[in-house]
Amino acid sequence: MGTILEYMNNFDLIVIGGGPAGLMAAGQAAELGSSVLLLEKNHNLGVKLLMTGGGRCNFTNKIPPRTLADAFGANGKWLLSGLTRFGSNEVISFFKSKGLKVKVEANGRVFPESDNANDLLTLLLEHAKKNGVTIRTGSSVLRLEDDNGRIQSVVLRDGTTLRANKYIIATGGRSYPTSGSTGDAYDWLRALAHRVIKPRPALSPILLNDDIKELQGISLSEIELRLFQGDKKLGSAIGDIIFTGSGLSGPAALNISRVIARHPGVELEVRIDFLPLVNQQVLEQNILALTQENKNHDLKNIISELVPKKLAIHLLSVAGINSDKKGNGLSKAERQALARTLKSYAVSVKGLRGFEEAMITVGGVDLREVDPKTMGSKLFNNLYFAGEILDLEGPTGGYNLQVAWTSGYIAGENAAKA
Numbered sequence: 001m002g003t004i005l006e007y008m009n010n011f012d013l014i015v016i017g018g019g020p021a022g023l024m025a026a027g028q029a030a031e032l033g034s035s036v037l038l039l040e041k042n043h044n045l046g047v048k049l050l051m052t053g054g055g056r057c058n059f060t061n062k063i064p065p066r067t068l069a070d071a072f073g074a075n076g077k078w079l080l081s082g083l084t085r086f087g088s089n090e091v092i093s094f095f096k097s098k099g100l101k102v103k104v105e106a107n108g109r110v111f112p113e114s115d116n117a118n119d120l121l122t123l124l125l126e127h128a129k130k131n132g133v134t135i136r137t138g139s140s141v142l143r144l145e146d147d148n149g150r151i152q153s154v155v156l157r158d159g160t161t162l163r164a165n166k167y168i169i170a171t172g173g174r175s176y177p178t179s180g181s182t183g184d185a186y187d188w189l190r191a192l193a194h195r196v197i198k199p200r201p202a203l204s205p206i207l208l209n210d211d212i213k214e215l216q217g218i219s220l221s222e223i224e225l226r227l228f229q230g231d232k233k234l235g236s237a238i239g240d241i242i243f244t245g246s247g248l249s250g251p252a253a254l255n256i257s258r259v260i261a262r263h264p265g266v267e268l269e270v271r272i273d274f275l276p277l278v279n280q281q282v283l284e285q286n287i288l289a290l291t292q293e294n295k296n297h298d299l300k301n302i303i304s305e306l307v308p309k310k311l312a313i314h315l316l317s318v319a320g321i322n323s324d325k326k327g328n329g330l331s332k333a334e335r336q337a338l339a340r341t342l343k344s345y346a347v348s349v350k351g352l353r354g355f356e357e358a359m360i361t362v363g364g365v366d367l368r369e370v371d372p373k374t375m376g377s378k379l380f381n382n383l384y385f386a387g388e389i390l391d392l393e394g395p396t397g398g399y400n401l402q403v404a405w406t407s408g409y410i411a412g413e414n415a416a417k418a
């Protein structure tokens with residue numbers, strides 16, 4: 001039998017999870033007058049937050065709510081009202097009002113001027129403490145207990161039972177499990193008959209069936225990746241890529257991995273456009289001009305004007321062309337085949353790397369069972385959700401932390417209401 005601690009019922013609200021979403025929710029509810037207990041299983045708070053943006057913390061993206069929502073794909077509509085209430089401008093103002101200096105980099109990505117994620121964590125902790133949040137680290141929640149359409153208590157792994165009037169689950173997803181996000185809450189929620197969309201790793205390197213080991217280490221900028229199921233285009237992404245020994249990584253590959261994660265068990269193909277700024281016809285003319293100017297040079301050297309040499313040799317071979325051929329030996333049909341390959345090099349998707357290397361989790365609490373205006377459960381009237389536990393995932397660029405801030409703020413605000 002577990003013990004019921006002396007501060008049982010002393011709290012209006014228990015927040016489970018001390019990541020960005022939980023800290024925002026706890027601070028906000030406490031600021032509005034709730035007595036809040038924050039439970040975190042790690043000995044430190046915000047472990048994953050400190051890893052974000054390579055430690056620099058790309059904490060939001062400075063774009064309007066509707067554009068932000070669109071970046072989340074089909075589930076973005078659900079988030080729109082929340083982003084209108086507490087979108088990127090509000091997040092920036094929130095942190096600025098607490099003393100953070102911020103800077104905006106390419107593509108609207110917002111960082112602390114110090115390039116130090118710890119500055120955000122410090123401010124979140126100060127906000128929570130100033131408003132009287134009680135923080136218990138080293139406290140791993142094992143399950144929730146319900147009765148009569150309400151959550152009654154949380155049971156910790158050490159057997160302790162804790163009660164409050166309201167509860168917010170902010171335990172994150174399953175990615176980077178060493179950070180503490182091990183997906184514990186999915187089982188609690190299934191036990192409560194809440195629907196959970198199967199969690200899968202995303203923003204994760206792509207594994208390919210093709211043998212492209214020889215390309216390992218080649219990194220390229222402004223590449224377009226298009227994802228296809230047969231002839232049906234499922235998505236596209238433009239940005240940097242890097243060839244790994246087993247597939248593709250880099251921002252464009254990570255972003256397209258979100259769509260791959262949403263299509264499990266389906267044969268998919270990525271078509272790589274190495275030169276998205278020119279169309280195929282212009283590219284053919286460019287190749288013609290290059291080969292005329294360099295008649296007696298090897299094709300592999302000529303094409304390395306367009307892509308790195310190792311890649312040029314590989315793509316010439318894929319196009320069925322001997323790379324030792326001279327410029328003046330390239331036929332019209334070969335030129336067309338080469339331009340086609342440069343514009344649409346097709347590779348077959350084997351899958352994605354696992355949760356250990358995935359920045360986020362696709363899947364989570366089914367949004368149909370959560371009220372987007374309050375982040376409240378439609379099944380339990382004293383239960384709320386915040387952060388990556390929700391079935392929402394955005395591209396790289398500050399979108400995923402924005403989910404944590406928006407949902408944390410709204411969940412905290414609504415849980416604080418009587």
Ligand SMILES: Cc1cc2nc3c(=O)[nH]c(=O)nc-3n(C[C@H](O)[C@H](O)[C@H](O)COP(=O)(O)OP(=O)(O)OC[C@H]3O[C@@H](n4cnc5c(N)ncnc54)[C@H](O)[C@@H]3O)c2cc1C
Pocket residue numbers: 016017018019020021022039040041042045046047048049051052053054057058059060139140141142170171172173175176179180181182183184185358359360386387388389397398399400401402404
């Ligand atoms: C390497 C990396 C880099 C990233 N960079 C960026 C970036 O630059 N910009 C961006 O927008 N997003 C980035 N992300 C994604 C972003 O970090 C997450 O979306 C965000 O941290 C989710 O916040 P959260 O509070 O919902 O969950 P988490 O940050 O995962 O926090 C959940 C917390 O709950 C705790 N917990 C879990 N189970 C229990 C339990 N049973 N009992 C008690 N506590 C529990 C965990 O220990 C954890 O502290 C990155 C992710 C990774 C892995």
